[in-house]
Structures are given as structure tokens and as C-alpha cells.
Amino acid sequence: MEKLIITAAISGAATIPSLSPYLPLTPQQIADSALEAAKAGAAIVHIHARRPEDGFPSANPEHFREILTRIKDNSDVVVCITTGGSAMMTVEERAAVVPLFKPEMCSFNMGSINFALHTSLKFLKEFKYPWEKPYLEMSKDFVFKNTFKDFEYLCEVTKANNTKPELEIYDVGHLYNLDHLVNEGLMSPPLHLQFVMGVLGAIRGTPEDLTYLVTKATTLFGASNFTWSVIGVGAAEINLSTMAIHMGGHVRVGLEDNIFIKKGVLAKSNAELVEKVKSLAELLHRDIATPEEARRMLNLKGIDNVGF
Numbered sequence: 080m081e082k083l084i085i086t087a088a089i090s091g092a093a094t095i096p097s098l099s100p101y102l103p104l105t106p107q108q109i110a111d112s113a114l115e116a117a118k119a120g121a122a123i124v125h126i127h128a129r130r131p132e133d134g135f136p137s138a139n140p141e142h143f144r145e146i147l148t149r150i151k152d153n154s155d156v157v158v159c160i161t162t163g164g165s166a167m168m169t170v171e172e173r174a175a176v177v178p179l180f181k182p183e184m185c186s187f188n189m190g191s192i193n194f195a196l197h198t199s200l201k202f203l204k205e206f207k208y209p210w211e212k213p214y215l216e217m218s219k220d221f222v223f224k225n226t227f228k229d230f231e232y233l234c235e236v237t238k239a240n241n242t243k244p245e246l247e248i249y250d251v252g253h254l255y256n257l258d259h260l261v262n263e264g265l266m267s268p269p270l271h272l273q274f275v276m277g278v279l280g281a282i283r284g285t286p287e288d289l290t291y292l293v294t295k296a297t298t299l300f301g302a303s304n305f306t307w308s309v310i311g312v313g314a315a316e317i318n319l320s321t322m323a324i325h326m327g328g329h330v331r332v333g334l335e336d337n338i339f340i341k342k343g344v345l346a347k348s349n350a351e352l353v354e355k356v357k358s359l360a361e362l363l364h365r366d367i368a369t370p371e372e373a374r375r376m377l378n379l380k381g382i383d384n385v386g387f
């Protein structure tokens with residue numbers, strides 16, 4: 080079996096600061112947390128930026144620049160920048176980081192979904208920042224828009240910058256969207272699929288759903304034309320990670336998608352979540368890929384070709 084690529088998603092846009100005091104918010108905290116995760120065994124770090132003053136999801140290139148340069152000055156970890164951004168941003172705003180920083184990888188969301196976060200409201204009595212409560216409330220009526228027009232735009236931008244997409248698949252129909260892009264010649268294998276399971280509005284994190292996604296992707300693209308990884312959002316994180324390690328897939332963990340290290344106990348860092356996956360991999364006799372090995376496995380352009 081190939082070595083296991085662990086991706087650490089450091090801060091995201093869906094987790095709000097009041098949910099965990101351990102969520103990194105400032106560019107320095109985000110970069111340092113990414114560096115710790117890399118030290119713990121993550122080959123890839125998935126990066127969003129936030130406003131340093133209040134943790135609101137940010138599209139400001141200067142916030143990204145600070146994070147990216149700090150990471151690159153201290154590590155050879157692969158950096159994957161989000162183009163998912165947050166609810167408030169247009170696709171052009173979300174994708175601007177790609178031509179600007181020419182990363183080795185960027186996220187590429189493969190379909191529109193309801194992306195509901197309002198269920199977190201019942202766990203929270205107090206909020207650290209005024210934007211958090213309305214942000215969760217409005218998600219009840221929010222569609223995360225990723226249309227075919229958006230795909231075409233992102234295909235152009237990723238191709239022009241030789242940036243490999245982390246193809247975020249939230250549901251089975253997203254595989255068919257991707258198949259259409261491949262058939263139209265807009266996207267070419269080898270593909271790297273990231274199954275995102277457990278968002279309220281999309282597929283759940285059950286074993287049969289993961290098995291089905293892998294089977295369907297194999298039918299559509301052929302086993303040698305794609306690699307895959309899984310994100311279990313929330314409680315599904317460790318269970319789905321275990322399945323992926325066993326099935327030959329790869330794993331993404333991190334405070335972006337799950338704040339708990341075990342039931343009812345907050346993870347103190349992204350590194351702690353990476354360590355947990357590493358110990359599962361050891362138990363299941365699967366070696367961990369270094370950033371250089373991940374670059375070879377995913378055909379990435381290399382750290383010398385990024386724009387930061």
C-alpha cells in the first residue's frame with residue numbers, strides 16, 4: 080500500500096472562535112499551528128486566513144502572505160490554500176489567492192450544497208465576537224455556491240498556475256460533476272479527491288457512504304487515475320480516518336473540521352489530531368508520507384515553483 084498522506088486543515092471558516100479556545104486565529108497562530116502539525120507528521124497543510132482582530136474569515140492577501148511565508152521559511156510542508164473562503168465571498172475573491180501565490184495545491188469545491196452550521200448554536204451560550212451568532216444563524220438559509228461556471232473559472236486558474244486541485248466531494252453528484260469536467264477536457268487525471276463527509280446538507284460520515292464514494296469514483300475514473308482522502312466532519316473524523324488508512328486512502332484532520340480529540344474533550348492543537356492519526360496508522364502498519372513523498376505521489380510542481 081502507498082504511504083499515508085496526512086493533511087492538516089488548520090483553522091477553516093466553519094469553526095467559530097467561541098467553539099474552541101485552541102482554534103488558531105491570527106496569521107502567526109495559524110502558521111505556527113501548521114508548522115506544529117507538519118512536525119507531527121502532516122505532509123500537507125490546508126490553509127484559510129482570518130482577521131487577526133476577531134477571527135472572522137478573511138480573503139485579505141496580506142493575511143495569507145504572512146501565513147504562507149512563515150510556513151515556507153520554516154518547513155518544506157506542502158501548502159494547499161483554500162478557494163472555498165467563506166459564505167460572504169464571490170468565487171473571484173475566493174480564487175484570487177491562486178494567481179497571487181501560485182501554491183502547489185488549492186481546494187476546488189465540486190458542487191453546490193446547503194452548508195448548515197446553525198446546530199452549533201445549541202452548544203453556545205456566550206460568544207467571543209459579535210459576528211459569530213449571526214454567522215451561524217444565517218447558515219440555515221445558506222447555499223454554498225459552486226456552479227459549472229465557477230468550475231470553469233477555477234479550472235482555468237488552476238491550470239494557468241500549475242496548482243493541483245484538492246477536489247472537495249461533498250456528495251455523490253459531485254463525482255458526476257467532476258466526470259463531466261474530465262469528459263469535456265477541462266480537468267485531467269491524475270485527480271486528487273477529498274471526500275468531505277458529515278456536513279449538514281451533504282453526505283453523512285457512514286462506512287457505507289465512504290465505500291460507495293470510493294467505488295463510484297473507481298467506476299468513473301479508473302483506480303489508477305485518482306488518489307483519495309477523507310475528511311470526517313465532526314464526530315466522524317477518527318472513524319473515517321481509520322477506514323481510509325485501512326482502504327488505501329489518505330486522511331485530512333484538523334480544527335477546521337473537528338475540534339474534539341475524543342468524545343467531549345477538545346483537541347488542544349492540530350498537531351494532537353495529526354498524532355492521533357499517526358498512531359492509528361502505526362497500529363494498522365501503514366507508513367506516513369513525508370512532504371517530498373506526497374509531492375511525488377500527487378505529481379506536484381514542487382516548493383521552488385510557488386509564488387510566496
Ligand code: KMH
Pocket residue numbers: 091093161162163164186187188247275278312335336
Ligand atoms: N471545511 C471543509 C468542510 C475549502 O476550503 O475549500 C470544506 C473545505 C472547503 O475545506
Ligand code: ZN
Pocket residue numbers: 088091092125127161163186335
Ligand atoms: Zn477549507
